[in-house]
Amino acid sequence: MNKIKLLQEKLDKECPGFLASAKDDCVVLSGESEDYSKIVEAGKIAAETGYFYGVINKITLKGWTPKPMKRSPIEDKTLEGATPDILVIGGGIIGCSILRELSRYQLSCLLVEKEEDLAMGASSRNDGCVHVGIDLHKNSAKLKYLLRSRAIYPQLCADLDVPYREDGQSVAFKSLTLKGIAAPYLRAKARANHVPGGVKILSREQMLKIEPHLAEGIKWCAYLPGGACVSPYELTIALGESAVLNGAKVSFNTIVESMEVKDHKIVSVKTNRGTLYPKVVINAAGVYSDVVADMAEDQFFTIHPRKGTDSIMDKAMTSALSKTAITVYPKLGEEKRTHSKGGGLIPTIDKNILVGPDAIEIPDREDYTTSKASIDVIYGKHVNTIAALSERDIITYFSGTRAATYEEDFVVQKGKWTKNIIHAAGIQSPGVTAAPAIGQDIALWASQMLKAPKKEHFIEKRKGVVKTRFLDDKERNALIKKNPAYGHIVCRCEEISEGEIIDAIHSIIPPTTVDGIKRRVRAGMGRCQGGFCQPSVVALLAKEGQQDILKIKKKGEGNLFFAETKECK
């Protein structure tokens, strides 16, 4: 019996009402459902058969109109007729990592991002863990890129002046009975997956030496000393800046709307800022990567967005969880069901504790709302790992959407049907971890396609904005003497000076919004969440960035600080 027929039988039995048909060696699912979970289930059933190259899920949700892609209202012709060698779509950590690697070659490269800054999608909405890959499938692209990237990370962060720390991660177990099976399994898995730093099975007493506030119920831990952390948005911006320093170009508020494809080749790319004629297109569009693939007539995978919500705790809680990211072993089957690591208590590089994330399948790709239900679930699940955490120390929440495919693996490859596209799609967790090696491979393939040699001189190092809070008194005084703005603290919670904000405004990829400043120097990230410093940041953006103060936004469209309320005569 052919594979489509076999799948159809399976669907009819387990998830009826949908139709499977073939497109080459891929399967297309069609139909309509009132229940979104059924649409996701059908896609998973198709992928789990292992029969197909990819699953193209076109089943629609009855009565639901997909929200249009969030976009800038700008319509102009600034890019009309541009002919870059390479066009990268998407300014997240993957697009920026690719752009930096591309800038090593003699190529003209342009990255377009639909938002007003880099790291506006999943790359600023995640936990910043640089994972070790113990949970990954042995032959997955996720593991392959994670392992190669782990070797790159320390030097890359040093070159880009981005903080990186290996503080370890651990999985906490409440059941001693489980130890007999779980401990040898984890040791074997760590060996098989070449987990950086391996795994150590620690008794409660041993773990208490690392985490003194471990809650009563925790009996033992699997400790992964190689677990690390990074600021994902700081790294994304640093990668972008390094690329620009090496000649690449970035265009914000630029949305790819459609493509013209002739004889399996992209001829032109239409954006809201004009039509471009690139030789090679790179798809790093995150949750929209299947939509971009479809524009290029090369869709052989489908993204089903999986939302995750985190709470951020005040730095006052740093002492409660001294070092490692810690997660309680999930209930049996949970990890498999949600394809998520189950979240945990995660210290960030800047010493806040994140609580979360959860994993919820949603139809809307850019639904970044946070709900009390999610926050209660994640807090209830993780708070009991460490004594002394208090809900009162949560300072804010965020959510992000993971770009999951039904195959639950990264799609890092040249086009299947279209010759001049390369996909970096379906990059869900551990995408932050895996970004450096993905960037290397894709840049190499693109350079080979265009037979482009490497440049003679590549500027490896990029210097970030000085962080006065980490300087000793002597260094700080010397800096203030040179420029008194470094002595004027604007953000009191995070100790950020006016000098740092001004440096950020004049950096190589200048931020134009208050949140852009926040992602670069942390002004507004503390307990008061900008309550005190926001007016000063707005004023500095206006003065230094030469913007009309009335037009300054917190982020994106419709987030103005000032607006007329009534006409004065």
Ligand SMILES: Cc1cc2nc3c(=O)[nH]c(=O)nc-3n(C[C@H](O)[C@H](O)[C@H](O)COP(=O)(O)OP(=O)(O)OC[C@H]3O[C@@H](n4cnc5c(N)ncnc54)[C@H](O)[C@@H]3O)c2cc1C
């Ligand atoms: C809650 C959560 C926690 C996570 N935790 C971790 C973690 O701890 N460690 C880890 O390794 N990974 C983690 N991840 C995964 C990680 O965040 C992602 O894998 C990574 O950020 C993906 O980067 P990206 O560049 O592919 O996507 P994005 O950052 O989403 O970038 C894609 C960009 O493309 C732009 N774009 C889309 N369509 C268009 C278009 N038509 N035209 C122009 N621009 C377009 C978007 O605006 C967006 O900025 C987490 C993810 C989530 C959601």
